[in-house]
Amino acid sequence: MKLSKLYSNKPDLFETIIFSSGLNVIQAEIRLPENKKKDTHNLGKSTLGKLLDFCFLSQKKSEFFLFKHEQLFNQFVFFLELELEDGSYLTIRRGVTNAARISIKKHNDSHQDFTQLTNWDHENVPFDKAKEILDSILNFYCLKPWPYRKILGYLLRSQDDYRNVFQLRKFASKHKDWKPFLAHILGFNSDLITKHYELESQLKDARNREDIVQKELGGSIEDISRIDGLLLLKQQDVNERQRLLDQFDFHSVDQVKTKKLIDELDLKIATLNKRRYSLEFNRKKIELSLQKQQILFDPDKAESLYKEVGILFPKQLKKDFNQLIKFNRAITEERHKYLKEELSSIKKELIDINQTLLQLGEERTQTLSFLGETDIFDKYKQISNDLITLKADIAFLERQKEFIHKLQELRTEIRQLNKKYQKIQIDMEKDLEMQNKQETSLFSEIRLYFSRIIEDVISRKALLNVKINREGHLDFSADILDEAGCSTSADDGHTYKKLLCVAFDLAILRAHLKDNFPRFVYHDGIFESLDDRTKINLLNVIRQYSILDIQQIITVIDSDIPLDNNIFFNKNEIALVLHDEGIQGRLFKLPSW
Numbered sequence: 001m002k003l004s005k006l007y008s009n010k011p012d013l014f015e016t017i018i019f020s021s022g023l024n025v026i027q028a029e030i031r032l033p034e035n036k037k038k039d040t041h042n043l044g045k046s047t048l049g050k051l052l053d054f055c056f057l058s059q060k061k062s063e064f065f066l067f068k069h070e071q072l073f074n075q076f077v078f079f080l081e082l083e084l085e086d087g088s089y090l091t092i093r094r095g096v097t098n099a100a101r102i103s104i105k106k107h108n109d110s111h112q113d114f115t116q117l118t119n120w121d122h123e124n125v126p127f128d129k130a131k132e133i134l135d136s137i138l139n140f141y142c143l144k145p146w147p148y149r150k151i152l153g154y155l156l157r158s159q160d161d162y163r164n165v166f167q168l169r170k171f172a173s174k175h176k177d178w179k180p181f182l183a184h185i186l187g188f189n190s191d192l193i194t195k196h197y198e199l200e201s202q203l204k205d206a207r208n209r210e211d212i213v214q215k216e217l218g219g220s221i222e223d224i225s226r227i228d229g230l231l232l233l234k235q236q237d238v239n240e241r242q243r244l245l246d247q248f249d250f251h252s253v254d255q256v257k258t259k260k261l262i263d264e265l266d267l268k269i270a271t272l273n274k275r276r277y278s279l280e281f282n283r284k285k286i287e288l289s290l291q292k293q294q295i296l297f298d299p300d301k302a303e304s305l306y307k308e309v310g311i312l313f314p315k316q317l318k319k320d321f322n323q324l325i326k327f328n329r330a331i332t333e334e335r336h337k338y339l340k341e342e343l344s345s346i347k348k349e350l351i352d353i354n355q356t357l358l359q360l361g362e363e364r365t366q367t368l369s370f371l372g373e374t375d376i377f378d379k380y381k382q383i384s385n386d387l388i389t390l391k392a393d394i395a396f397l398e399r400q401k402e403f404i405h406k407l408q409e410l411r412t413e414i415r416q417l418n419k420k421y422q423k424i425q426i427d428m429e430k431d432l433e434m435q436n437k438q439e440t441s442l443f444s445e446i447r448l449y450f451s452r453i454i455e456d457v458i459s460r461k462a463l464l465n466v467k468i469n470r471e472g473h474l475d476f477s478a479d480i481l482d483e484a485g486c487s488t489s490a491d492d493g494h495t496y497k498k499l500l501c502v503a504f505d506l507a508i509l510r511a512h513l514k515d516n517f518p519r520f521v522y523h524d525g526i527f528e529s530l531d532d533r534t535k536i537n538l539l540n541v542i543r544q545y546s547i548l549d550i551q552q553i554i555t556v557i558d559s560d561i562p563l564d565n566n567i568f569f570n571k572n573e574i575a576l577v578l579h580d581e582g583i584q585g586r587l588f589k590l591p592s593w
Helices: 047-055 126-140 149-155 179-185 188-214 223-246 251-292 299-309 315-372 377-437 443-460 494-511 534-548
Strands: 002-008 025-028 075-081 089-095 101-108 122-126 462-468 472-479 520-523 549-559 574-579
Touching: 002 047, 002 549, 025 299, 025 462, 025 534, 047 089, 047 188, 047 520, 101 126, 101 179, 122 126, 149 520, 179 188, 179 472, 188 299, 188 377, 223 377, 251 315, 377 443, 377 462, 443 462, 443 472, 443 494, 462 494, 462 534, 494 520, 494 534, 534 549
Parallel strands: 025 549, 025 574, 520 549
Antiparallel strands: 002 075, 075 089, 089 101, 101 122, 462 472
16 A cells, blocks of 8 residues: 545645655755755655545544644545555545545546535544544555554654653553564564453452452451361350240250359459459569669779779779779660660550450359349340341451451462463463574564664665564664664664664565555655665665555755755655745645644
């Protein structure tokens, strides 16, 4: 598929462009001296690429120039004529006002004027449907399962798209949206890469759900066996209390509560009281110890006293006393540290014991109250309350059991997904190794074309490389090599980055010449910032690829042309000349917007 013609319903405001099958130059000439030093001239050479994208059914966006200045363009209707693989033609009609309604027609003759046509094959078709129809007619089967628009980013390179060889401005989103497609057109198994991203997403989702379930469990995960055992005991208690309520007989309950009061509650209370007494005793001893341990001897005062009574106090003796005091202080500080830690632990345990004793005391009071209660209805009421509490406990355990089941299922799911993920990872590595190793693979072919283009332009080899990074995803790189075959930083500059982008696009097109694949590429400002020799070499490569049946549309400004126009470009290569001598020199014969 190539471009044949671009025109509108207002030829006086938008000049018709006829595209040749080879090289097409959109040349902007700065004729007014006062404009020669300006960086931008608003003639429309870069706008052409945006307009072509619009005719190829790009999504409507408010910031797009046709819609941003809709009052200027609302009457425009554009027509893009394409030459298809079988030699027939296809015209796409799209207006600005009703941009979501598209008309399409196939025809046998080129350079038609359908501005007044009434019998379209598909007329005013909804936007999404129109893209499906166009995708079906173009039939780029080697792009499947992706539609035709996926490749257009590499075929309509704007100035912003020279920043990265692989990730275009339109792909400034998640890698999963463009890496599988790029791998596909390079000859790799894109199904593996797509599945890899899907499994990664599923794993992330499953792990997030696992975290949620763990939080719902409250951080304490019990095993199923323990919960089942507790449920069995709780249910037994429920059945027993229900039987007592049904029979209205509380004698056995009295026996159970009496046994619990003697064997459990009183014993626990006595044990805790004994422990509390021991802790309180230790606490007081530690507090006294912390208060008493002070060093009262002062060597300075002793020296002064000795002087008063006329007795010599040797300096060495004072030094020994100071060292002894220092040593004792160090020991004392270390001991204080451990005593304080022990004191803190004792106080904490005392708080816990006091709280437990309060709870046990309350439970003992309730049990004694129950045993001392003579009113059978009060006992009925208390057992009913016990039954409600037991059932609430059972409901809680059942809910916890449900969460644990869900958690077990999620962990099983995560293990299975992880197993598939690792299998896909291995398959990706095998596919990568195979495509790199085979000299006849599509990737090897693209690699050779890519390097040859760079070598023809700047006499340096270049390497197109694909590897798997630590996260298990594909990484793409394009490097200019030195004489030893090592990567250099030359591609970091804008100039060489642009060359790498151009070489990549052309290499892709050439490698797919045997397929039903697009045969055109648009490069905006292709010669900007290049030196004259590089421009000449690049033009020679462009012409070579035109001979190979690859149509190229390039935009240039006359100041970037190193030689006379008649020598640098052939007349039949210039598709459109723009200039700054009034609005007639613009792409749109309208005032600047």
